[in-house]
Amino acid sequence: MNYLDFYTNQSVLITGGLGFIGANLARRLVDLGARVTLVDSLIPDYGGNRFNIAGYEDRLHINIADVRDPYSMRALVQGQDVLFNLAGQVSHIDSMTDPFSDLEINARAQLSILEACRHENPEIKVVYAGTRQQYGKPDYLPLDEKHPQHPTDVNGVNKLAGEWYHIVYHNAYGLRATSLRLTNTYGPRQLMKHNRQGFIGWFVRLAVEGKELQLYGDGQQLRDLTHVDDVVDAFLRAGASDAVNGQVFNLGGSAPVSLLSLAQMLVEIAGQGSVRLVPWPEARKRIDIGDVYSSYARIQNVLGWQPTIDLRSGLAQTLAYYQQHHQHYWKDEH
Amino acid sequence: MNYLDFYTNQSVLITGGLGFIGANLARRLVDLGARVTLVDSLIPDYGGNRFNIAGYEDRLHINIADVRDPYSMRALVQGQDVLFNLAGQVSHIDSMTDPFSDLEINARAQLSILEACRHENPEIKVVYAGTRQQYGKPDYLPLDEKHPQHPTDVNGVNKLAGEWYHIVYHNAYGLRATSLRLTNTYGPRQLMKHNRQGFIGWFVRLAVEGKELQLYGDGQQLRDLTHVDDVVDAFLRAGASDAVNGQVFNLGGSAPVSLLSLAQMLVEIAGQGSVRLVPWPEARKRIDIGDVYSSYARIQNVLGWQPTIDLRSGLAQTLAYYQQHHQHYWKDEH
Numbered sequence: 090m091n092y093l094d095f096y097t098n099q100s101v102l103i104t105g106g107l108g109f110i111g112a113n114l115a116r117r118l119v120d121l122g123a124r125v126t127l128v129d130s131l132i133p134d135y136g137g138n139r140f141n142i143a144g145y146e147d148r149l150h151i152n153i154a155d156v157r158d159p160y161s162m163r164a165l166v167q168g169q170d171v172l173f174n175l176a177g178q179v180s181h182i183d184s185m186t187d188p189f190s191d192l193e194i195n196a197r198a199q200l201s202i203l204e205a206c207r208h209e210n211p212e213i214k215v216v217y218a219g220t221r222q223q224y225g226k227p228d229y230l231p232l233d234e235k236h237p238q239h240p241t242d243v244n245g246v247n248k249l250a251g252e253w254y255h256i257v258y259h260n261a262y263g264l265r266a267t268s269l270r271l272t273n274t275y276g277p278r279q280l281m282k283h284n285r286q287g288f289i290g291w292f293v294r295l296a297v298e299g300k301e302l303q304l305y306g307d308g309q310q311l312r313d314l315t316h317v318d319d320v321v322d323a324f325l326r327a328g329a330s331d332a333v334n335g336q337v338f339n340l341g342g343s344a345p346v347s348l349l350s351l352a353q354m355l356v357e358i359a360g361q362g363s364v365r366l367v368p369w370p371e372a373r374k375r376i377d378i379g380d381v382y383s384s385y386a387r388i389q390n391v392l393g394w395q396p397t398i399d400l401r402s403g404l405a406q407t408l409a410y411y412q413q414h415h416q417h418y419w420k421d422e423h
Numbered sequence: 424m425n426y427l428d429f430y431t432n433q434s435v436l437i438t439g440g441l442g443f444i445g446a447n448l449a450r451r452l453v454d455l456g457a458r459v460t461l462v463d464s465l466i467p468d469y470g471g472n473r474f475n476i477a478g479y480e481d482r483l484h485i486n487i488a489d490v491r492d493p494y495s496m497r498a499l500v501q502g503q504d505v506l507f508n509l510a511g512q513v514s515h516i517d518s519m520t521d522p523f524s525d526l527e528i529n530a531r532a533q534l535s536i537l538e539a540c541r542h543e544n545p546e547i548k549v550v551y552a553g554t555r556q557q558y559g560k561p562d563y564l565p566l567d568e569k570h571p572q573h574p575t576d577v578n579g580v581n582k583l584a585g586e587w588y589h590i591v592y593h594n595a596y597g598l599r600a601t602s603l604r605l606t607n608t609y610g611p612r613q614l615m616k617h618n619r620q621g622f623i624g625w626f627v628r629l630a631v632e633g634k635e636l637q638l639y640g641d642g643q644q645l646r647d648l649t650h651v652d653d654v655v656d657a658f659l660r661a662g663a664s665d666a667v668n669g670q671v672f673n674l675g676g677s678a679p680v681s682l683l684s685l686a687q688m689l690v691e692i693a694g695q696g697s698v699r700l701v702p703w704p705e706a707r708k709r710i711d712i713g714d715v716y717s718s719y720a721r722i723q724n725v726l727g728w729q730p731t732i733d734l735r736s737g738l739a740q741t742l743a744y745y746q747q748h749h750q751h752y753w754k755d756e757h
Contacts, residue, residue, distance in 0.1 A: 185595060188534050188588075196530060196584065200522050200577070237571055242591055243534070250530065250584040254522075257576055261519060261710055376595055 092329035097122040101328075102169040104128045104156050104202070105137070105176035109279040110218065110271075112141030114173055114321045119148045121325075128165055128176065130155040136179070136280040140417035157193050159201040166202070166210045171328045174202060174217045174255075177248070180285040181222065184244030195247035196254075203258045203266075215266040216327045219252040219337060220245070221383050223270065231313075231345075231384040234270075234337055241376050252337065259335035267333040269323055271340050272383050276317030276403065277410040281418040288348070289314065292355055293404075294419060297411045299361035305369045305377075308349030313342030313382035316398040316407075326392040333391060341385035343396050351400075358405050426663035431456040435662075436503040438462045438490050438536070439471070439510035443613040444552065444605075446475030448507055448655045453482045455659075462499055462510065464489040470513070470614040474751035491527050493535040500536070500544045505662045508536060508551045508589075511582070514619040515556065518578030529581035530588075537592045537600075545598065550661045553586040553604040553671060554579070555717050565647075565679075565718040568604075568671055575710050586671065593669035601667040603657055605674050606717050610651030610737065611744040615752040622682070623648060626689055627738075628753060631745045633695035639703045639711075642683030647676030647716035650732040650741075660726040667725060675719035677730050685734075692739050 101118050105111040106127025118125050127149060129137040142149065154161040156176045166172060177195050178184065184191035199217075206213050224232050225239040240246050255266040275289045284291040295302050323340055327333050346354075349364065356362040369377070388394045411418060435452050439445040440461025452459050461483060463471040476483065488495040490510045500506060511529050512518065518525035533551075540547050558566050559573040574580050589600040609623045618625040629636050657674055661667050680688075683698065690696040703711070722728045745752060 188538065189531070192531055192534060197523070197526055200526060204522065235571060237569060240587060240591065241594060243588065246584050246587040246591060249587070250580050253574060253580040253583070254577065257574065257580060260575060 092326050093121055095329035099170045100124045100168060101171045102126050102165060103173045103175060107131065107138055107141055108136035108175065110274060110317060110320055111175045112278050113317045114324055115142060115149055116145055117321050119145055125149040127151050128154050141278040156198040156202060162202050162205040163209050166205045166213060169210060169213055171214045173324055173328065174215055181242045181244045182285045184242055188243040191243055191247050196250040199251035199254050203254055206264055207258060207262050214328055215255060215264065216324055217252055217255045217266065217268040219268040219270040220248050221270050221272045223249040226378040227381050230380060231382050232339060233384045234339055234387055241378060256335055265331060265334045267327050268337045269327060269340055270337060271320060272342060273312055273314045274317050274320050275314050276407050292352055293407055293411060296355040296359040296362045297408060297415055301363045301365050302352040303365050303367050304348050304352060305367060305373060308366055309347045311345040311347055311380040311382055313345050314400060315340050315342050315396055316403040319396045319398055323388065323394045326394050330392060338388040339383040339385050341383040343399060345382040346400060354401060355404060359408055426660050427455055429663035433504045434458045434502060435505045436460050436462065436499060437507045437509060441465065441472055441475055442470035442509065444608060444651060444654055445509045446612050447651045448658055449476060449483055450479055451655050453479055459483040461485050462488050475612040490532040490536060496536050497539040497543050500539045500547060503544060503547055505548045507658055507662065508549055515576045515578045516619045518576055522577040525577055525581050530584040533585035533588050537588055540598055541592060541596050548662055549589060549598065549600040550658055551586055551589045551602040553602040554582050555604050555606045557583040557604065560712040561715050564714060565716050566673060567718045568673055568721055575712060590669055599665060599668045601661050602671045603661060603674055604671060605654060606676060607646055607648045608651050608654050609648050610741050626686055627741055627745060630689040630693040630696045631742060631749055635697045635699050636686040637699050637701050638682050638686060639701060639707060642700055643681050645679040645681055645714040645716055647679050648734060649674050649676050649730055650737040653730045653732055657722065657728045660728050664726060672722040673717040673719050675717040677733060679716040680734060688735060689738060693742055
């Protein structure tokens with residue numbers, strides 16, 4: 090069976106379902122005929138945003154709850170066929186200023202979600218969103234799944250723990266869990282109201298606003314970017330396959346790009362804004378990880394996934410989305 | 424300066440200080456002229472035992488507190504030169520039946536200890552007790568520090584997180600933290616009242632009691648063992664060196680030994696007991712990790728540490744200790 094047909098009439102639960110990746114995944118799943126329930130706590134500084142499911146409100150179920158609440162999760166996993174487990178605290182900066190909230194959401198809540206699955210629905214299929222930040226500063230490039238994990242911040246440590254609980258619950262209890270380690274994801278429906286969730290959303294916003302994009306140092310640091318539609322496709326493939334249970338997979342982008350090239354491309358497509366190089370702030374320099382990009386060879390081999398959206402057209406589509414809908418993503422300054 | 428002289432008049436805090444390794448370390452530090460404070464919560468099923476510091480009660484300070492209590496830890500780290508951070512939930516079995524307590528002690532409490540150090544005593548030197556269980560089932564042997572970490576149980580995941588918070592706090596805040604990844608430690612003052620903290624203490628007890636030592640399968644699984652006096656020596660070396668900050672080191676044993684040989688050696692030295700091979704229980708077989716032993720080349724290079732106590736004489740000394748003091752470690756059955 091085609092992995093897209095798999096979702097017809099499947100009951101699917103998405104934690105972080107009103108967030109960036111969750112909402113894009115939810116929309117796709119509804120289109121594929123799935124019965125979709127979103128769990129989201131709508132914490133103000135996080136990515137949940139009701140506008141993200143505009144036009145789909147009547148075709149899915151929204152359940153406001155916090156993944157840290159073990160009782161809600163025990164009730165919510167019942168009767169579900171697939172869980173896309175995307176809720177997380179994703180700001181590396183916030184993980185250092187408030188390490189305990191990061192631990193509660195990215196580690197403790199993951200354990201309680203897995204306990205809920207194990208006790209209430211041991212047949213459920215679980216796909217977790219890991220991150221290439223688990224690897225830390227690369228020993229070699231591109232990062233493959235055998236690269237040692239030596240994260241550079243509290244968020245990376247907790248994401249690592251959250252992922253490995255999934256693998257342990259597979260190995261010890263047979264839970265059908267897998268993890269996709271995401272790299273920089275961009276596209277419509279991202280959090281844009283502050284700059285603590287990574288550079289890409291912030292750069293896009295500055296380009297839409299016609300402002301100055303600032304880069305540290307010479308801007309030659311390489312990164313890979315994945316369009317959210319490609320990320321959604323990876324989750325759909327992983328959720329429909331039992332070949333991936335107990336395993337972890339990198340996602341990746343088509344080709345590494347320097348931050349400077351990326352910023353220039355955004356300004357060029359937007360037809361406004363500017364790019365400026367500034368010296369490294371000492372505190373940021375100390376935790377910088379240099380060039381980083383991932384190999385997606387493993388998921389390509391096992392699931393046939395590869396990025397399909399080229400960077401320039403993906404960015405153009407992304408800019409167009411926020412040019413039209415920016416009022417739902419940030420407050421304009423006057 | 425010799426690393427032993429370093430401790431004269433140093434203020435040293437030991438979490439888990441009434442436990443197996445903590446108490447052996449405390450006794451040695453008192454003998455070296457350090458001012459020693461032990462933190463222990465004396466949780467009944469854990470390793471804390473007041474008898475472990477018999478004869479030293481008046482030469483050190485005991486502070487009963489739980490490392491999960493952030494306020495106590497903030498007060499306790501003040502004014503200390505060195506923190507040996509040994510408190511932990513060490514039962515792999517318990518980590519699966521009660522994963523949240525394991526997370527609270529091995530992950531969350533570590534974060535709050537590090538926050539306490541960062542805010543109250545940023546100059547403190549910290550040595551953490553990691554574990555080779557962080558590596559999981561070996562990809563190759565012996566395990567070195569570059570071996571990927573893919574733990575097999577919740578305890579391994581949380582110990583990994585606890586260790587990496589230490590490294591992150593070094594890298595981000597300059598905290599002088601390091602981790603020693605312990606393998607199987609044996610010797611006087613171990614928890615022996617139940618068999619959920621690993622095989623070695625339990626085998627020693629069965630030999631002292633003249634009972635049957637049961638091994639799964641053919642008993643040919645290889646393990647390495649370190650005598651607690653050698654482990655203490657490694658902590659002393661690491662605590663006195665700034666060359667190890669931000670780094671992790673394996674400990675190890677002299678030569679890998681099969682569980683069958685180990686059991687036979689114990690029965691032979693004790694002059695009583697017996698050894699029996701039994702089939703693998705299904706639940707244990709599924710999480711078994713086969714042969715496992717570590718390379719200690721890295722700590723040997725950097726700190727000159729190596730195991731010095733050969734297995735047979737170490738076991739003989741260990742058996743003699745428990746033959747004399749067993750009433751302080753377990754209740755005799757009648």
